Amino acid sequence: MSKIGLIIQREYITRVRKRSFLIMSVLGPIIFAAFMIVPVWMAMSEDQEVKKIAIVDSSNLFMNVIPDSEFLKFDYLFDTKLGDIKDNHKEAGYYGVLYISHLVASDANSVVIYSDKQPSLSTKMHISKAIEEYIRDQKLLAYEIEDLDNILKSVKTRINIRTIKMSDDGSEKESNTGLVMAVGYAGGLLIYMFIFIFGAMLMRGVIEEKVNRIIEVVISSVKPFQLMMGKIIGIGMVGLSQFVIWVVFTLILVTVATTLLFPELNMSPTEQVVSQDIMSSSPIQASPQAGPQAEVQVGAEDMSEIMGVLENIRNIDFGVMLGSFLFYFLGGYLLYAAMFASIGAAVDNETDTQQFMLPVTIPLILAIFVMFNAINNPDSSIAFWFSIIPFTSPVVMMARIPFGVPIWEIMLSMGLLIITFLGMTWLAAKIYRTGILMYGKKVNYREIWKWIRYS
Amino acid sequence: MEIFTADQVFKKFIHTTALDRVSVSIPKGGIFGLLGPNGAGKTTLIRIINQITAPDEGSLYFKGEKLKPDHISNIGYLPEERGLYKKMKVGEQSLYLARLKGLSKTDAQQRLKYWFDKFEIQDWWNRKVEELSKGMQQKVQFIVTVVHEPELLIFDEPFSGFDPINAEMMKKEILNLQEKGATIIFSTHNMGSVEELCDHISLIDQGRTLIEGPIDKIREQYKTDTYEVGFQGDVQAVQSVLNDHYKLLDTSREKDLTKVQIRLLHHTTDNELLSLLVPHVHIVSFNEVYPNMNDIFIRVVKENKGS
Numbered sequence: 221m222s223k224i225g226l227i228i229q230r231e232y233i234t235r236v237r238k239r240s241f242l243i244m245s246v247l248g249p250i251i252f253a254a255f256m257i258v259p260v261w262m263a264m265s266e267d268q269e270v271k272k273i274a275i276v277d278s279s280n281l282f283m284n285v286i287p288d289s290e291f292l293k294f295d296y297l298f299d300t301k302l303g304d305i306k307d308n309h310k311e312a313g314y315y316g317v318l319y320i321s322h323l324v325a326s327d328a329n330s331v332v333i334y335s336d337k338q339p340s341l342s343t344k345m346h347i348s349k350a351i352e353e354y355i356r357d358q359k360l361l362a363y364e365i366e367d368l369d370n371i372l373k374s375v376k377t378r379i380n381i382r383t384i385k386m387s388d389d390g391s392e393k394e395s396n397t398g399l400v401m402a403v404g405y406a407g408g409l410l411i412y413m414f415i416f417i418f419g420a421m422l423m424r425g426v427i428e429e430k431v432n433r434i435i436e437v438v439i440s441s442v443k444p445f446q447l448m449m450g451k452i453i454g455i456g457m458v459g460l461s462q463f464v465i466w467v468v469f470t471l472i473l474v475t476v477a478t479t480l481l482f483p484e485l486n487m488s489p490t491e492q493v494v495s496q497d498i499m500s501s502s503p504i505q506a507s508p509q510a511g512p513q514a515e516v517q518v519g520a521e522d523m524s525e526i527m528g529v530l531e532n533i534r535n536i537d538f539g540v541m542l543g544s545f546l547f548y549f550l551g552g553y554l555l556y557a558a559m560f561a562s563i564g565a566a567v568d569n570e571t572d573t574q575q576f577m578l579p580v581t582i583p584l585i586l587a588i589f590v591m592f593n594a595i596n597n598p599d600s601s602i603a604f605w606f607s608i609i610p611f612t613s614p615v616v617m618m619a620r621i622p623f624g625v626p627i628w629e630i631m632l633s634m635g636l637l638i639i640t641f642l643g644m645t646w647l648a649a650k651i652y653r654t655g656i657l658m659y660g661k662k663v664n665y666r667e668i669w670k671w672i673r674y675s
Numbered sequence: 676m677e678i679f680t681a682d683q684v685f686k687k688f689i690h691t692t693a694l695d696r697v698s699v700s701i702p703k704g705g706i707f708g709l710l711g712p713n714g715a716g717k718t719t720l721i722r723i724i725n726q727i728t729a730p731d732e733g734s735l736y737f738k739g740e741k742l743k744p745d746h747i748s749n750i751g752y753l754p755e756e757r758g759l760y761k762k763m764k765v766g767e768q769s770l771y772l773a774r775l776k777g778l779s780k781t782d783a784q785q786r787l788k789y790w791f792d793k794f795e796i797q798d799w800w801n802r803k804v805e806e807l808s809k810g811m812q813q814k815v816q817f818i819v820t821v822v823h824e825p826e827l828l829i830f831d832e833p834f835s836g837f838d839p840i841n842a843e844m845m846k847k848e849i850l851n852l853q854e855k856g857a858t859i860i861f862s863t864h865n866m867g868s869v870e871e872l873c874d875h876i877s878l879i880d881q882g883r884t885l886i887e888g889p890i891d892k893i894r895e896q897y898k899t900d901t902y903e904v905g906f907q908g909d910v911q912a913v914q915s916v917l918n919d920h921y922k923l924l925d926t927s928r929e930k931d932l933t934k935v936q937i938r939l940l941h942h943t944t945d946n947e948l949l950s951l952l953v954p955h956v957h958i959v960s961f962n963e964v965y966p967n968m969n970d971i972f973i974r975v976v977k978e979n980k981g982s
Contacts, residue, residue, distance in 0.1 A: 439727050440725040
């Protein structure tokens, strides 16, 4: 085996064997899976319970106005005072009491739900929508417009906005903004995290060798550059392994948990969409079974909409996504790893690294800020430039790619990233080979500049 | 024949000139002492031999060939500041370092087993380095330095960190390796062990070679025309006959034997001294005093500072 191969092997094996790697490999998927499953589970367990709500209406206007829904049943109580039912609604079998005061038409705060549980948002929306529409209709009636019923019917329109993205070649693709945003956000954030976690791991590794004084033994056998590259590649592979473990185990956990917890998922299309909806907002979902999020209310009968959603998923090119993710994942790591390695070489202990961390953290944090902007506005000039500049491009470009980026921009960004990585590694190697043999000296930027010039 | 030659090596760091045209030639099969005060440039020279740093100017030859990366597998280096990966197991780590020197896995295993058996430390194989005492770690470090059986071995202060028993054991092993044909470069401040072990030395200071050559010749060269005379009789009698051609340096008494050290001045000869003393005292011994390496070291370095 070549020497650099030996170094990669050592760096990889010693880290993968560590207890912390094992713990991260177990905890990571559990946390990710929990993020996906718990909200679905909560949403579903709430929805499945049929709630009976008593209506006490002192305005006497709202009999049969609020319609029952699948999980909400309303009892209109005549001749009952609020005080009679409020405290013992539970015994009477009610989830809560809806009180409508006689001021309802003029006072916005005159409708109250009494319940010992927090009613869900959808419950509240269901009630307020019905009351609002009824009051509006009643107010319109006061104008004595002819044929009002028909006019109102024709005015009521339900809008579901579909977005069709047109490509230069004239083909049209149905896109789903919510899903695309989630994919972009997750990709960018993952790269950011990966660079920081494994960059810092590399830096500690370099400092460890320096502090242990094994460095001189090792570099009497291999060139400093070989050692540096071996460490960078070895730790990069640790990161990649961790990532693959996370993805695979999260998918397994989610699949197992969904089949165990929600076997009915496979029967009702409505619920399936709801659950996929929530899954899609979590980072790891680069698989075709993930779903849309923008569809808010999909009727169980509305099969065409579901077909549209599936169409959306098919339209995101996961091959391109995965390919570009891996490229920026590795490219970004390699670029910053070289910087982290030279910082580790320049100092004697971890506390001294603070002063040199700025050139690493500032572009990365900037990248995250621009990424938030780019997700809302993927073609703005700021998003464009930051996705071309190599120090921020891995994070920002990753957020833009799901929206569709012209191929020349991707090529330019990738090319610049490769060139900068090579240049940065060349520079870092100079700092590294001087730094690793330098002890007990307070190093500053001017000193490092001298190392670069003289070596 | 020389195993290693450095010719006019020049190395400048940002703030200092570490080596100012230093030349050394290290004869094959011997023990070569590389001496010099702290900061003289020894470590830089050693690092250049190990190809850890490259010289700015000058040429280096290993067995007559220009020094190249392949030669690394023929050199073993024990740095003054040693270290091992603390969290790694002893055996695994030894294997890794041996393989970095170019040994195959099976070769490395076989040879490590030999050394671990020899030092009776087989039980340590699966222990982490941080669990070992400092002396134990030094033994492991020694093994990984020599395991690839290099022709040239460089030891920088090899005995520091060892108790006297283990230091003696290391000394024996180093001499063993030399007997088997290895050439040894030995860098130390301990002049006693230099005299005991080395046959050639080079003394450098402020980046320059001050003296170089076989240790006997150097001691001969630095002798100061001083003679030690052992006699029975009165010191007073000796003092009274010495004129300004002689200088009495030192006097000591052991029972009825007196010893004095006398330096000859103004080209006086030893015979003249003898004939001067014979009539007055009964001479038991008469021999020339060679300076020890410690004295030479101090004298040469001081002179260099003065110049």
